[in-house]
Amino acid sequence: MTSSEDEKAPPGLTSDDIPPDLWQACPECNQLIYAPDLEADLWVCVKCGHHFRLTVWQRLQVTTDPGSFEEWDHDLPLHDPLEFPEYPDKTQAAREKTGMTEAVLTGEATLDGISLAIGLMDLSFIGGSMGWTVGERLTRLMERAVHQRLPVTLFCASGGARMQESLIALMQMAKTSAAVGRLAEAGLAYISVLTHPTYGGVMASFASLGDIIIAEAGAAMGFAGPRVVELTGLKIPPEVQTAEFQYQHGMIDMLLPRKDIRPALHNILRWCTV
């Protein structure tokens, strides 16, 4: 700690007394933001509009009615068909870091009093990748939604299929897509919300199959992510894999800043559940 840092602290306090997470720097414009202000602004920088990545718990907080979430299928076991080196350890570390048991959280909640089945993915859990447990949770979510006659909303964020489960992970693409088909047969709405970033086998399956596809402003999306594209030696313009480009070219129905997503969901769910 330098004397100049002490000069910035309020009288009687040193910078050591201030919790380190009380201020956050915007990665886009470097503005320092007071954490409670950032939360009040739904974790969007008021200066430049940068959307901070949300945990599933923060996403529930900004999307659903307080205390209304009830988790489903919490206890599905980890699938490790290849006995992939260090996979159980990596999963355990992800659990401790995120407070989730897998890369997707599923359950039932209400939004302005309207009941819905909801799934939320977190990139912090092994890249938000889809293995057996993620595919199974999503499939069970949709099947239970059919049984309970609930609309489904999924907040997608993923690097794609989980390499540690190889073909078993790729099979989840077909399984979840078939589950979306059963929702359609039952006449139930499925709203997919693409958040930053959504790539790979998730984008190529349930994420792009919504009756209505919403993208959060600033989200990156596509099939092969930038690192994979780079490995192929091919060059694609970077703007192609943005929500803005995809919206302009008809791949997305609505492109919304975070503050407008909940009101949009409210409207859509109200129309779909009368």
Ligand SMILES: [Zn+2]
């Ligand atoms: Zn900013």
